[in-house]
Amino acid sequence: MKIGVLAIQGDFAEHILILKRLGVETAEVRLPYHLDGLDGLIIPGGESTTIGKLSVDFGLLEPLREFGKTHTIWGTCAGAIFLSKDARRSQPLLGIMDITVERNAFGRQVDSFEADLVIPELVEGSPYHAIFIRAPIIESVQGDARVMSTLPDGRIVAARQGKLLATSFHPELTQDTRFHQYFLSLAK
Secondary structure: OEEEEEOOOOOHHHHHHHHHHOOOEEEEEOOHHHHOOOOEEEEOOOOHHHHHHHHHHOOOHHHHHHHHHHOEEEEEOHHHHHHEEEOOOOOOOOOOEEEEEEOOOOOOHHHOEEEEEOOOOOOOOOOEEEEEOOOOEEEEEOOOOEEEEEOOOOOEEEEEEOOEEEEOOOHHHOOOOHHHHHHHHHHO
16 A cells, blocks of 8 residues: 655645554655555645645646545645635635535634544544644535534534545644554555
8 A cells, every 4th residue: 555645735744654654655745646556645734725826836736636536535634624625715625525614713823722532433442632733623514524523512623525534633743543544444
């Protein structure tokens, strides 16, 4: 199995380290041909507007959309915004996941926080300790998309639509590899 990580902006190196710890071959994706031979792709956290603009500049927008039709893609934080069909503002989006997101829903950097989440798909029982940094919220899911996890107040922080995953939080900043393992199970 070979997993790509979009490496044009954001915390791609942290995802690559976790994938390597799990024994997975990785590739940094910066140009369309870097998608060749991949089994899945992670779009990391960072700044969604910058990720979108650079994807346009590097000719990646359409190739990423095509890749998402047949492959697993996981967007974390800014990556979740980039996957969405609606970010409530004008910016380049892949628009392939039936979710609506609100950017920076919890406030500024100083409002970052951590929370334990119940995620039934992560079968190993214990709550998943999630790190939220200037995180978006998934306001709603439509079509075939479904909620995977919420905060105790009901706000959606993880969703899935077929082979597409979106998380508001940063699994790459924890030592818990369960979400990466779940992603890999979808990419097989």
